[in-house]
Amino acid sequence: MIPEIGHYALMLALGLSLIQGTMPIIGARTNDPVLMSMAVPTALAHFVFVAIAFGALALSYLMSDFSVLNVFENSNSAMPFLYRLTSVWGNHEGSMMLWVSILAFFGATVAVFGGNLPVTLRAYALGVQAWIAAAFLLFILITSNPFLRIADAPLQGQDLNPILQDPGLAFHPPMLYLGYVGFSIVFSFAIAALLEGRIDPAWARWVRPWILGAWMCLTLGIAGGSYWAYYELGWGGFWFWDPVENASLMPWLAGTALLHSAVVMEKRSALKVWTILLAILTFSLSLIGTFLVRSGVLTSVHAFATDPRRGIFILAILVIFIGGALALYAWRAPLLKQGGLFAPISREGALVFNNLFLTSACATVIVGTLYPLALESLTGDKISVGPPFFNATFGPLFILLMLVMPFGPLLGWKRGDILAAAQRLLTAALLSAVAIAAAFALERGGPVLAPFGVGIAVFVMMGAVTDIAERTMIMRIPPGAALRRAIGLPRSAWGTAFAHFGIGVTLLGIIGVTAWGSERIAEVKPGDNIELAHYRVTFDGVFSRPGPNYNDVVGRFTVHRSGELIGTMEPTRRSFPARNESTTEAALMSRGASQLYLSLGDPNPDGSVPVRLYYKPHVLMIWLGALFMFFGGGLSLSDRRLRVGAPRPAKGRFAAAAQPAE
Amino acid sequence: MTRKQRRLVLIGGGLGVLAVAVALMLNAFRDSIVFFNSPSDVAEKHVSPGTRIRLGGLVKDGSVVRSDNMTIRFEVTDGKSEIPVSYQGVLPDLFREGQGVVAEGALDRGGVFDADTILAKHDEKYMPKEVADALKKSGHWQDDYAQRPAVPVGQNK
Numbered sequence: 001m002i003p004e005i006g007h008y009a010l011m012l013a014l015g016l017s018l019i020q021g022t023m024p025i026i027g028a029r030t031n032d033p034v035l036m037s038m039a040v041p042t043a044l045a046h047f048v049f050v051a052i053a054f055g056a057l058a059l060s061y062l063m064s065d066f067s068v069l070n071v072f073e074n075s076n077s078a079m080p081f082l083y084r085l086t087s088v089w090g091n092h093e094g095s096m097m098l099w100v101s102i103l104a105f106f107g108a109t110v111a112v113f114g115g116n117l118p119v120t121l122r123a124y125a126l127g128v129q130a131w132i133a134a135a136f137l138l139f140i141l142i143t144s145n146p147f148l149r150i151a152d153a154p155l156q157g158q159d160l161n162p163i164l165q166d167p168g169l170a171f172h173p174p175m176l177y178l179g180y181v182g183f184s185i186v187f188s189f190a191i192a193a194l195l196e197g198r199i200d201p202a203w204a205r206w207v208r209p210w211i212l213g214a215w216m217c218l219t220l221g222i223a224g225g226s227y228w229a230y231y232e233l234g235w236g237g238f239w240f241w242d243p244v245e246n247a248s249l250m251p252w253l254a255g256t257a258l259l260h261s262a263v264v265m266e267k268r269s270a271l272k273v274w275t276i277l278l279a280i281l282t283f284s285l286s287l288i289g290t291f292l293v294r295s296g297v298l299t300s301v302h303a304f305a306t307d308p309r310r311g312i313f314i315l316a317i318l319v320i321f322i323g324g325a326l327a328l329y330a331w332r333a334p335l336l337k338q339g340g341l342f343a344p345i346s347r348e349g350a351l352v353f354n355n356l357f358l359t360s361a362c363a364t365v366i367v368g369t370l371y372p373l374a375l376e377s378l379t380g381d382k383i384s385v386g387p388p389f390f391n392a393t394f395g396p397l398f399i400l401l402m403l404v405m406p407f408g409p410l411l412g413w414k415r416g417d418i419l420a421a422a423q424r425l426l427t428a429a430l431l432s433a434v435a436i437a438a439a440f441a442l443e444r445g446g447p448v449l450a451p452f453g454v455g456i457a458v459f460v461m462m463g464a465v466t467d468i469a470e471r472t473m474i475m476r477i478p479p480g481a482a483l484r485r486a487i488g489l490p491r492s493a494w495g496t497a498f499a500h501f502g503i504g505v506t507l508l509g510i511i512g513v514t515a516w517g518s519e520r521i522a523e524v525k526p527g528d529n530i531e532l533a534h535y536r537v538t539f540d541g542v543f544s545r546p547g548p549n550y551n552d553v554v555g556r557f558t559v560h561r562s563g564e565l566i567g568t569m570e571p572t573r574r575s576f577p578a579r580n581e582s583t584t585e586a587a588l589m590s591r592g593a594s595q596l597y598l599s600l601g602d603p604n605p606d607g608s609v610p611v612r613l614y615y616k617p618h619v620l621m622i623w624l625g626a627l628f629m630f631f632g633g634g635l636s637l638s639d640r641r642l643r644v645g646a647p648r649p650a651k652g653r654f655a656a657a658a659q660p661a662e
Numbered sequence: 663m664t665r666k667q668r669r670l671v672l673i674g675g676g677l678g679v680l681a682v683a684v685a686l687m688l689n690a691f692r693d694s695i696v697f698f699n700s701p702s703d704v705a706e707k708h709v710s711p712g713t714r715i716r717l718g719g720l721v722k723d724g725s726v727v728r729s730d731n732m733t734i735r736f737e738v739t740d741g742k743s744e745i746p747v748s749y750q751g752v753l754p755d756l757f758r759e760g761q762g763v764v765a766e767g768a769l770d771r772g773g774v775f776d777a778d779t780i781l782a783k784h785d786e787k788y789m790p791k792e793v794a795d796a797l798k799k800s801g802h803w804q805d806d807y808a809q810r811p812a813v814p815v816g817q818n819k
Contacts, residue, residue, distance in 0.1 A: 344671045356676055360683040388694035393686040521751055601752040610752045
């Protein structure tokens, strides 16, 4: 009964989205307030029905209802509660359900919090959002229905893919989807602006909370996925330049550019046409990501199943939405009025620089990700484009961007003084020189350029500190007055500083671990030692330990540093009888921001065990930096200007706005 | 500066950055691309020793030999040709005889493929897509490679 309710709710949601996609748009075109006012209740009802469908699927999983094919294929009643819940989205059908749920959720946020939006803009935006929802609901109902039944229900399910049986699955996909589906609403706002044929700085202010929210979730989702891959795959890598990872990085880069260009639009009424284009491109990249991951053109842990019909369906959605949006843009954008003037050396100029580099870096990732697919379909040659390509293209662009980043916030709007900014950054530059010298003196080995990388990271971090120090005048006025200034600073200024600081922290982590990390691979017998970077790891033996739906073979190791006992590590081989598969559960020991990483191979017949031991200096900084960025985004989101400052349109203005401006 | 000059500076800057990005990409494409080959491809195309390639196929049954220093030797086959592979290190969780594998490395002068990476990537059928395609091409694809754990037949609603 429960799956049928879910199925039915899904169809009702489709019907509602069709109403939501037509009536408010007709209303906005004909200036009919009744039709336009249908947008809010239908968006809310749509969300409720999608939530019911999602809830029904989740309930089927929690009750281990194996008469549902999807549950049978991906769950097992022996799994702990958390994994029975998370396996809802640990498969193709369920993850698409999560996709449309989040899409509906963002539509609902516009319905609930969009009270200060102009009525026509809200009607258009919710209408466009409904079209996206309708397309994906059709996709689910036609090609990926999660509610199919099996007549004779099996007694036990086939279990979830073991790699996915990890708390990371509870966090990573929902967060990532909140990010990349979150940009759908920004896309809808952009299309709404084009349909209205009118765009002003207020648009950027209205859309900013959604850009920020989506960007924050995407940042955390990518970082979470990276940490998960790091500890779960047993190789200790934090980023593989795998096409699926790139699929989430591309919208992040475009979204970061959008975040910055929207500031220019809001403050200076410039870059309007460009900002609209970025909003369209960001969500287009999210759609391309969905296509890459869900269509089966790639093989990876993320491609749950391959069915050619699905690929073609998503491709059609992709072509219709991206093609339609860009065509509309080409038609309407020339009608939008150009905005304010600014000198090349200015805050705007710096943000344009940021946009150029972020979009170029994004383009290199797109080329590296799609070129192998294009080449294969054209010539049949199969190639792989791996880390060397991205390090040689993405790397230099990003380093240049980092070098210029600290200057941006110190330049004035309209016309900036680069010399004055450079003077203010003198302290940061000196500290970075000290860091370079220290890195040369303290670290042995590693690439010659690595200390300079440390220098850039420190420069970025200190640049963010300089920005706050300048704004509070901490060096020039008494501490009490500076503190009052600090409290009085707009939260968005703090947000910028935190996010920029976070980029520096992440860069420091990446450089630390890639330049000075070390590893040992060895076969050990009980009593053997492995020495690595001041640490001595002694193998004590293996024992087995049963779990709910798996069996562990645990290796026990004691760790000494400079002769002093600092703890034990227990890397594990976990085998899952239901699928006859096994996974590696690495053991991690944190020492400050650095980690020891130990993973176990299959024990040999003679009792020896192959192990991989890594020393990962400063590795935790990579994800700590992402937390800084998330926190900075949150501060910026809580800025009161975003809520109070957005003026309610006056009656007269509303009447003018409601005219289709053609 | 006039509006026109400012716009020119912007457009010039944009084109400049784009040119740099394109130059970086072309340069990277020259040295960092790795082609995928099946054992038959290697035999037909006469891949020269030292060229980095990806080699994909099935791990031949009974060919895995483990020796000291964690060195593993096995043969990769696509049903037509076989190539001996040597690898030092810990194998990924899903490495098995009779299953698909992708190894990255280069041939040495003796015709042994010296792999530095054995890819752990796989889909739920244990068959990397490249390997499946290569097997289909060489006519050695068997449907049971792709068989999912059996769902009771004909009982889908």
